[in-house]
Amino acid sequence: xxxxxxxxxxxxxxxxxxxxxxxxxxxxxxxxxxVTAFIGPxxxxxxxxxxxxxxxxxxxxxxxxxxxxxxxxxxIYAKDVRVDELRKEVGMVFQKPNxxxxxxxxxxxxxxxxxxxxxxxxxxxxxxxxxRQAALWEEVKDKLDKSALALSGGQQQRLCIARALxxxxxxxxxxxxxxxxxxxxTAKIEELIYELKNDYTIVIVxxxxxxxxxxxxxxxxxxxxxxxxxxxxxxxxTSPKNERTQNYITGRFG
Amino acid sequence: xxxxxxxxLKDKAFQVFGIFCTFIGLVVxxxxxxxxxxxxxxxxxxxxxxxxxxxxxxxxxxxxxxxGTLWILVLTxxxxxxxxxxxGVYLEEYGKKGRWANFLEINIANxxxxxSIIYGLLGxxxxxxxxxxxxxxxxxxxxxSLLILPIIIVTTREAIKxxxxxxxxGSYALGASKWQTVWNQVLxxxxxxxxxxxxxxxxxxVGETAPLIVIGALAYVPFTPSSPLDEFTVLPIQIFNWTxxxxxxxxxxxxxxxxxLLLLTFLLNGIxxxxxxxxxxxxxx
Amino acid sequence: MWLxxxxxxxxxxxxxxxxxxxxxxxxxxWLSALITILVTIGIIWVLLSxxxxxxxxxxxxxxxxxxxxTPLFANKKFxxxxLVAGTLLTxxxxxxxxxxIGLTIAIYLNEYAHARMKQIVKPMxxxxxxxxxxVYGFFALTVVTPFLQQFIPGLAGFNALSAGIVMGIxxxxxxxxxxxxAISSVPRSLREAAYGMGSTxxxxxxxxxxxxxxxxxxxxxxxxxxxxVGETMIVAVAAGQQPRLTMNPLVPIExxxxxxxxxxxxxxxxxxxxxxxIFAAGITLFVFTFALNNLSFWIKKKYxxxxx
Numbered sequence: 152x153x154x155x156x157x158x159x160x161x162x163x164x165x166x167x168x169x170x171x172x173x174x175x176x177x178x179x180x181x182x183x184x185x186v187t188a189f190i191g192p193x194x195x196x197x198x199x200x201x202x203x204x205x206x207x208x209x210x211x212x213x214x215x216x217x218x219x220x221x222x223x224x225x226x227i228y229a230k231d232v233r234v235d236e237l238r239k240e241v242g243m244v245f246q247k248p249n250x251x252x253x254x255x256x257x258x259x260x261x262x263x264x265x266x267x268x269x270x271x272x273x274x275x276x277x278x279x280x281x282x283r284q285a286a287l288w289e290e291v292k293d294k295l296d297k298s299a300l301a302l303s304g305g306q307q308q309r310l311c312i313a314r315a316l317x318x319x320x321x322x323x324x325x326x327x328x329x330x331x332x333x334x335x336x337t338a339k340i341e342e343l344i345y346e347l348k349n350d351y352t353i354v355i356v357x358x359x360x361x362x363x364x365x366x367x368x369x370x371x372x373x374x375x376x377x378x379x380x381x382x383x384x385x386x387x388x389t390s391p392k393n394e395r396t397q398n399y400i401t402g403r404f405g
Numbered sequence: 406x407x408x409x410x411x412x413x414l415k416d417k418a419f420q421v422f423g424i425f426c427t428f429i430g431l432v433v434x435x436x437x438x439x440x441x442x443x444x445x446x447x448x449x450x451x452x453x454x455x456x457x458x459x460x461x462x463x464x465x466x467x468x469x470x471x472x473g474t475l476w477i478l479v480l481t482x483x484x485x486x487x488x489x490x491x492x493g494v495y496l497e498e499y500g501k502k503g504r505w506a507n508f509l510e511i512n513i514a515n516x517x518x519x520x521s522i523i524y525g526l527l528g529x530x531x532x533x534x535x536x537x538x539x540x541x542x543x544x545x546x547x548x549x550s551l552l553i554l555p556i557i558i559v560t561t562r563e564a565i566k567x568x569x570x571x572x573x574x575g576s577y578a579l580g581a582s583k584w585q586t587v588w589n590q591v592l593x594x595x596x597x598x599x600x601x602x603x604x605x606x607x608x609x610x611v612g613e614t615a616p617l618i619v620i621g622a623l624a625y626v627p628f629t630p631s632s633p634l635d636e637f638t639v640l641p642i643q644i645f646n647w648t649x650x651x652x653x654x655x656x657x658x659x660x661x662x663x664x665x666l667l668l669l670t671f672l673l674n675g676i677x678x679x680x681x682x683x684x685x686x687x688x689x690x
Numbered sequence: 691m692w693l694x695x696x697x698x699x700x701x702x703x704x705x706x707x708x709x710x711x712x713x714x715x716x717x718x719x720w721l722s723a724l725i726t727i728l729v730t731i732g733i734i735w736v737l738l739s740x741x742x743x744x745x746x747x748x749x750x751x752x753x754x755x756x757x758x759x760t761p762l763f764a765n766k767k768f769x770x771x772x773l774v775a776g777t778l779l780t781x782x783x784x785x786x787x788x789x790x791i792g793l794t795i796a797i798y799l800n801e802y803a804h805a806r807m808k809q810i811v812k813p814m815x816x817x818x819x820x821x822x823x824x825v826y827g828f829f830a831l832t833v834v835t836p837f838l839q840q841f842i843p844g845l846a847g848f849n850a851l852s853a854g855i856v857m858g859i860x861x862x863x864x865x866x867x868x869x870x871x872a873i874s875s876v877p878r879s880l881r882e883a884a885y886g887m888g889s890t891x892x893x894x895x896x897x898x899x900x901x902x903x904x905x906x907x908x909x910x911x912x913x914x915x916x917x918x919v920g921e922t923m924i925v926a927v928a929a930g931q932q933p934r935l936t937m938n939p940l941v942p943i944e945x946x947x948x949x950x951x952x953x954x955x956x957x958x959x960x961x962x963x964x965x966x967x968i969f970a971a972g973i974t975l976f977v978f979t980f981a982l983n984n985l986s987f988w989i990k991k992k993y994x995x996x997x998x
Binding site: 205207210212235236237238239242243245247249250251252253261262264265266311314315318 | 501502571572574575576578579580581582585589590593
C-alpha cells in the first residue's frame with residue numbers, strides 16, 4: 152500500500168476574534184482518506200480550527216488568521232484563492248442539520264445548480280449517487296420532491312451529507328454532526344463515516360470521546376486554543392503522552 | 406373603608422376604565438363604518454362605479470378615480486418593490502457595520518417620519534417640473550414609491566434577519582457566492598414576510614391624498630387614463646373633492662366612494678394578515 | 691476549481707462571468723440603498739432652494755414675528771405664526787385624546803387583560819391606523835362636528851376641536867402599541883417584586899411599570915406628536931382654511947399642511963411668491979418633524995443602553 156500523502160496541513164496557525172487569541176500556534180498534518188477527530192472541552196478552539204479549514208469564519212467580523220493552511224500543498228488563505236471554489240473542494244456538515252426549506256432533490260443538487268449545471272439527467276444522476284453514498288437513497292427515493300423539512304433529524308443530517316458529497320469534494324468537515332441526534336441515528340452517521348473514508352478525507356469535531364474512538368484514525372486534543380496532543384487514535388486513548396490529555400480522556404474535566 | 410379595600414376599589418375602577426378605553430376606539434370605528442355604509446349604500450350601484458365625473462351629483466361616478474387608483478397601485482408596486490427589496494438586501498447582507506451603516510439606518514428612520522405632504526413637494530419639484538413628467542400617473546407613482554420605500558426597506562431587513570444563520574452557512578459551505586445565497590436561499594425563505602410588508606405599504610399608498618394633491622393630480626378628469634403619462638385622479642382625491650362641496654348630495658357620493666376605498670384598503674390588509682398568519686404556521690426553523 | 695484543476699470543462703469560464711455578475715449585482719443593490727440618501731438630499735434641496743427665493747423677498751423676521759398670514763390676499767402678510775398655532779392646537783387636542791386612552795389601553799392590555807384578549811384586541815385597534823386619513827376627515831366633518839354642535843352651540847362648521855379629536859382617535863394605536871411594547875419589556879423581576887409586596891395591579895402599573903417604561907412611552911408620544919403635526923387630510927377637510935393666531939378650538943383655523951393643500955388646489959403660477967410660500971411652509975413643517983423624530987431616536991438609544 153502506497154504511503155498516504157498530506158492532504159491538509161496547518162503551519163504556525165494563529166487565529167483571533169478581535170482581541171481574543173482563539174488558536175495558538177497550531178501545527179498539524181492530516182493524511183488523505185483518513186478520519187481525524189478533534190476533541191477537547193468546549194471553547195478549546197476545535198470548532199474554530201475546523202471552520203478555518205474551509206474559511207467559514209471569513210464572514211465573522213473581527214476574525215483573522217495568521218500562518219498557513221495548506222490543502223494539497225497550497226495555501227488556502229492565499230490572495231488568488233477563490234473561497235467559493237475552495238468550498239467545492241472542502242465540504243462541510245454542521246452541528247444541527249440545516250436542510251434548505253426546499254425539496255429533498257433541490258437540497259442535494261443545490262451545489263451543482265449554483266455552478267450552472269442545469270441538465271436534468273446530470274442532476275438526477277448526481278442526486279441518486281450522493282443519496283446512495285449517504286445511505287439515504289432507499290428511504291427517500293419515492294419522495295424526492297417532498298420538503299426536506301419533513302424528514303427526521305437523522306435523515307436530515309444524512310441529507311446534508313449527501314448535499315455536501317454531490318459537488319464531489321475531497322475533504323469533508325463535520326462539526327459535531329451527531330450531537331443533535333438520537334443514538335440510532337448517531338450509529339448510522341458513524342457507519343456512514345466509516346464507509347466514506349474510502350473516498351474522502353474526513354475531519355470531525357466531537358465532544359463525545361467514545362465516538363472519536365470509534366470513528367477516527369487520528370485524534371487531536373485541543374485545550375485553551377492549543378493543540379496539546381496529536382496521535383493515532385489507538386495510541387492516544389491507550390497511552391496519552393500529555394497529562395492534560397489523560398485527564399480529559401479519563402473524564403477528569405471537560 | 407380600610408386602606409386596602411380602597412386600593413382594591415381603585416384597582417377595579419381602573420379595570421373598568423381600561424375596558425372602556427380599549428373599546429371606545431372600536432365603538433367609534435363601528436359607528437363611523439355604519440354611518441358610512443348607511444349613507445353611501447344609497448348611492449353605490451353599478452352606474453356609480455362606471456360613470457365619469459359630473460357637476461351633477463346624481464350623475465357623477467368614480468370610474469376615473471378607481472381606474473386611477475389601480476394604475477397608481479400597479480405602477481407604485483413596480484417601482485417601489487424592486488428598489489425597496491434591493492436596498493433592504495444591501496443593508497442587511499452586504500453593508501458593513503460601522504458609521505456608514507448607522508448613518509443609512511438613521512436616514513431611513515428619518516425618511517419614515519417625514520410627513521407625506523413633504524414628499525408631495527419633492528415630487529412636484531423633481532418629477533413634475535425637473536423631469537417634465539407633468540401631473541401624470543408616473544409622477545404620482547414615483548412620489549408614492551419614495552414615500553413607502555422606508556417601510557419596504559425596514560420590513561425586508563426584518564424578514565431577512567429572521568432567516569437563520571445555518572441556512573446561509575449551508576449554502577456558503579456548498580460553494581455558493583453571496584448573491585447566490587441571497588437569491589436562492591435568503592429571499593425565498595423570507596419572501597412571505599417581505600410580501601406582507603409590501604402589501605401593507607401599498608395599502609398605505611392607496612389611501613394617500615395629500616402628496617398627490619400637491620403634485621397636481623386633478624379632481625376632475627373626464628377620461629380614464631390609458632398610459633402612465635396621462636393625468637389622473639384617485640379615489641381619495643375624489644372623496645376629498647366631494648367632501649369639500651356644500652351640497653348634501655355630494656357628501657352621499659363621498660360616502661359611497663369611501664365604501665369602495667375602504668373595501669380596497671381592508672382587502673389589502675386582509676391579504677397581508679392572511680399571509681402573515683400562514684407564514685407563522687409554516688415549519689419553524 | 692480552486693487550484694485551477696478543472697474536472698468539468700468550461701466551469702472556470704462560467705464562474706468568471708458569475709464573478710462579474712456578482713459585482714454588478716452588488717453595485718445595483720448599493721445604488722438602491724444610496725437612493726434613500728438621495729431622497730433626503732432631494733427633500734432638503736427642494737425645500738431650501740425654493741424657500742431661499744421666498745426669504746429673498748420676505749425677511750425671516752417678518753416670517754417669524756408677523757401675526758397674520760395672508761399671501762393670497764391683496765394685502766399680503768407673511769407671518770407663519772397663525773399656521774404654526776393652528777398646527778399646535780390640533781396636535782394638542784389630538785394628544786390630549788390619544789395619550790390617556792392609548793396609555794390606559796397599554797396598561798390594561800399588559801396588566802389586566804388575558805393574553806387571548808390582547809391577541810384579539812391589538813390587531814383590531816390597528817385597523818384604526820389603516821383607514822385613509824381623508825376618510826377620517828369626512829368623519830370629523832359630517833359626524834363629529836354636528837354631534838358636538840348639539841352640546842357646544844358656538845362651534846363653527848369648521849373647527850380645530852373635531853379635527854383634533856378625530857386625529858387623536860387615529861393615533862391611539864400608535865401610542866397604545868408602542869407603549870405596550872415598552873411596558874412589556876420591563877423585566878419580569880420588577881413586576882414580581884411589586885406584587886410580592888402586596889401591590890394591586892393599579893399600584894404596580896403606575897408605581898413601577900409606567901415609570902420603568904417611561905422613556906419608551908415618551909418615545910411613543912413624541913412620534914405621535916410628529917405624526918399629528920404632519921397630518922394633512924383630516925385638518926384640510928374639517929378644520930377650515932382661515933389662518934388665525936388663536937388657541938380657541940371652536941373656530942375655523944388653518945394648519946401648515948392645509949395651507950400647502952389649499953395652494954396646490956388653486957392656480958398659483960410657478961415661480962411666483964405665492965408658489966414659494968408652500969415651500970417656506972414645508973420647510974417649517976420639516977424642521978418640526980425632523981427635530982421630533984430625532985429626539986425620539988435619541989431617547990430610544992439611551993433607553994436601549996439602559997436595559998442591555
